[in-house]
Amino acid sequence: xxxxxxxxxxxxxxxxxxxxxLENALENVGKIYGLGSPIHNPQEIERLEKLGLVVVKDPADxxxxxxxxxxxxxxxxxxxxxxxxxxxxxxDGTCPFVRNVQEKAAxxxxxxxxLVIVGDASHPEVQGIMGYAGEGARVVGNASExxxxxxxxxxxxxxxxTQKVSLLEKVVRGLLTHTExxxxxxxxxxxxxxxxxxxxxxxxxxxxxxxxxxxNSANTGKLxxxxxxxxxxxxxIEHYEELDGGWVREKENIGIAxxxxxxxxxxxxxxxxxxxxxSPRGMD
Amino acid sequence: xxxxxxxxxxxxxxxxxxxxxLENALENVGKIYGLGSPIHNPQEIERLEKLGLVVVKDPADxxxxxxxxxxxxxxxxxxxxxxxxxxxxxxDGTCPFVRNVQEKAAxxxxxxxxLVIVGDASHPEVQGIMGYAGEGARVVGNASExxxxxxxxxxxxxxxxTQKVSLLEKVVRGLLTHTExxxxxxxxxxxxxxxxxxxxxxxxxxxxxxxxxxxNSANTGKLxxxxxxxxxxxxxIEHYEELDGGWVREKENIGIAxxxxxxxxxxxxxxxxxxxxxSPRGMD
Numbered sequence: 400x401x402x403x404x405x406x407x408x409x410x411x412x413x414x415x416x417x418x419x420x421l422e423n424a425l426e427n428v429g430k431i432y433g434l435g436s437p438i439h440n441p442q443e444i445e446r447l448e449k450l451g452l453v454v455v456k457d458p459a460d461x462x463x464x465x466x467x468x469x470x471x472x473x474x475x476x477x478x479x480x481x482x483x484x485x486x487x488x489x490x491d492g493t494c495p496f497v498r499n500v501q502e503k504a505a506x507x508x509x510x511x512x513x514l515v516i517v518g519d520a521s522h523p524e525v526q527g528i529m530g531y532a533g534e535g536a537r538v539v540g541n542a543s544e545x546x547x548x549x550x551x552x553x554x555x556x557x558x559x560x561t562q563k564v565s566l567l568e569k570v571v572r573g574l575l576t577h578t579e580x581x582x583x584x585x586x587x588x589x590x591x592x593x594x595x596x597x598x599x600x601x602x603x604x605x606x607x608x609x610x611x612x613x614x615n616s617a618n619t620g621k622l623x624x625x626x627x628x629x630x631x632x633x634x635x636i637e638h639y640e641e642l643d644g645g646w647v648r649e650k651e652n653i654g655i656a657x658x659x660x661x662x663x664x665x666x667x668x669x670x671x672x673x674x675x676x677x678s679p680r681g682m683d
Numbered sequence: 684x685x686x687x688x689x690x691x692x693x694x695x696x697x698x699x700x701x702x703x704x705l706e707n708a709l710e711n712v713g714k715i716y717g718l719g720s721p722i723h724n725p726q727e728i729e730r731l732e733k734l735g736l737v738v739v740k741d742p743a744d745x746x747x748x749x750x751x752x753x754x755x756x757x758x759x760x761x762x763x764x765x766x767x768x769x770x771x772x773x774x775d776g777t778c779p780f781v782r783n784v785q786e787k788a789a790x791x792x793x794x795x796x797x798l799v800i801v802g803d804a805s806h807p808e809v810q811g812i813m814g815y816a817g818e819g820a821r822v823v824g825n826a827s828e829x830x831x832x833x834x835x836x837x838x839x840x841x842x843x844x845t846q847k848v849s850l851l852e853k854v855v856r857g858l859l860t861h862t863e864x865x866x867x868x869x870x871x872x873x874x875x876x877x878x879x880x881x882x883x884x885x886x887x888x889x890x891x892x893x894x895x896x897x898x899n900s901a902n903t904g905k906l907x908x909x910x911x912x913x914x915x916x917x918x919x920i921e922h923y924e925e926l927d928g929g930w931v932r933e934k935e936n937i938g939i940a941x942x943x944x945x946x947x948x949x950x951x952x953x954x955x956x957x958x959x960x961x962s963p964r965g966m967d
Contacts, residue, residue: 564860571855575869576848582866585859 401652402673403605405597409657409666411590413494413560414438417471418447418662424466424490425450431490432461433468434482435523439660440613442638446664461485472523473497475530496560496588497524501531503584507555508533512582515539517570518559525559532557542569553580560588561618561659591618591659598622598656602629605654607646609634611669612658619658626656639669647676685936686957687889689881693941693950695874697778697844698722701755702731702946708750708774709734715774716745717752718766719807723944724897726922730948745769756807757781759814780844780872781808785815787868791839792817796866799823801854802843809843816841826853837864844872845902845943875902875943882906882940886913889938891930893918895953896942903942910940923953931960 410418417437424431430451436444437452444454452468458481461467466488473493474482482489493501507514514536518525525538539545554574558567564587574581602608608626612619614637626633631654634646647653653673657666694702701721708715714735720728721736728738736752742765745751750772757777758766766773777785791798798820802809809822823829838858842851848871858865886892892910896903898921910917915938918930931937937957941950 568856568859571859572852575852575855575867578869580866580868582864583859584864585862 400647400650400673400677402670403601403652403654404666404670405594405601405654405656407590407593408597408655409594409659409661409663410438411494411588411594411659413471413496413588413590414660415663417492417494418443420490420492421447421452421468422450424468425452428466428488431466431468433470434458434461434474434478435470435472437468437470437492438662439616440662440665442665443660443662446662458482458485464488466490469493470523471497473501473527475527477530478527494560496586497527500524500528500557500560500584500586503557503586504528504531504536504555507557507582507584508536510555512553512555512580515554515556515570515574516559517556517567518562522559524561528557528559539570540566542566542573545570545573552578554578554582556581556583558584558586560586561591562587564592594618594656594659595621595625598625598654599629601654601656602626602631605631605650605652607632607634607650607652608654608656609636609642609669610656610658611636611638611665612661613637616658616660619661622656622658626654636669638665639672642669642672644676647673684931684934684957684961686954687885687936687938688950688954689878689885689938689940691874691877692881692939693878693943693945693947694722695778695872695878695943697755697780697872697874698944699947701776701778702727704774704776705731705736705752706734708752709736712750712772715750715752717754718742718745718758718762719754719756721752721754721776722946723900724946724949726949727944727946730946742766742769748772750774753777754807755781757785757811759811761814762811778844780870781811784808784812784841784844784868784870787841787870788812788815788820788839791841791866791868792820794839796837796839796864799838799840799854799858800843801840801851802846806843808845812841812843823854824850826850826857829854829857836862838862838866840865840867842868842870844870845875846871848876878902878940878943879905879909882909882938883913885938885940886910886915889915889934889936891916891918891934891936892938892940893920893926893953894940894942895920895922895949896945897921900942900944903945906940906942910938920953922949923956926953926956928960931957 468490471494514532520538623635752774755778798816804822907919
């Protein structure tokens, strides 16, 4: 049996970097208050909590002067100011790509553009960006949401980093005919799309695919869907312990893909387990 | 018989304005050298030549110090400089909408954008704009003309004023996914589209349509096509003398539309002729 991991897969650069900064800081100070969950994976949160992470919902929940952590999604200037009123010990895990969107939004606002943010209004990344976008800014998650009055004048557009290009294209098209000037920063980072493409590329070369990631994770579900559409027998698991020994033994070439919030160590555990299954008594 | 003229139809604001400035100047000075044909209509050129217009192809053909006329299409800064070396008596008929495109191109160039001009590279308006667009600028008349190396970096986009929105949309779409920043000035002026829409709106209300305009005029041909597609019996003439009396007498409601280079007086002649046809002995 051969095991091949899709490349790239799992955590994107920004989340990986944020978690690594958090780990380093925890090693130094022992306890950090994280504003919002840094990663949507219960096993990973459990591990980080053991290292000293305390997840809080509001800056007011942080004891004055205690170290605080900003996750990869970033925060608005207002939230940053609230944090700074509680403590001057901030570990900033904001993804550099998200930071770029915030800076572009601030630049467009400063130069007199009315902001349109292509994205999901309920997503923390978008809520952070909104804080930089100024009055009159609006989030558009669907091309049909563009009202006629939103189309006049000088419009500046940025995107949530994980949005689909197809939505960006639709929104731009909806604005184009009615807008005197449209200045677009395509801030989609491509990590999501690259991970989907990696599954598409790997699927024809394997006779079984294991997708590891939360059952409530939309992006993990999308990877499962892509693999099944490619006609490959596909297992969706959250943890190596859910593996089906019979299914594994039938396969000659197994592919592995991981959701964007699946930490590296869960993938490594899975690979070790599969490798042990190569031995005659493995996985019984 | 009732006669209804499509609204708007015929000359657009910019050409009408340029011809009117030329007429005023001819009245004052008697003779003007026009750089390029100010309007693509032989009857109108003949009329203007009688008033003192001399059409030349090159600034070098203008006798030093003699008055010169810039048509609605505008000219590049280089051509303007050549003109100024010949004479300081320039009547500038550049359409204000075209002037706006030139200014936007110059602004984008100054702010470090690589220019893309959506339009027809052989059109005088586009050749003029190119002069403001700087090195590395390119004209795109077809979305398939976007080469991969044209898509990187910071791109500024303007359009020939008479282009179709659908081409602008296609070019923007082709650039969007690969461009960090795309700043679009939608400089399409809408005059062409409004005139086409006016024929669509009028067609269901008439039982015959007369389209007056040059047989070599693409935009006039388009109006004829739209009218015929609407199922209306349609005559394409260059001059009222080509009217078919039998065709006219059969109609109860006649619509009139004119190409973008058909002067007002040719339309008025046509209307007078149709009105005289109402009398029993008209048009025999």
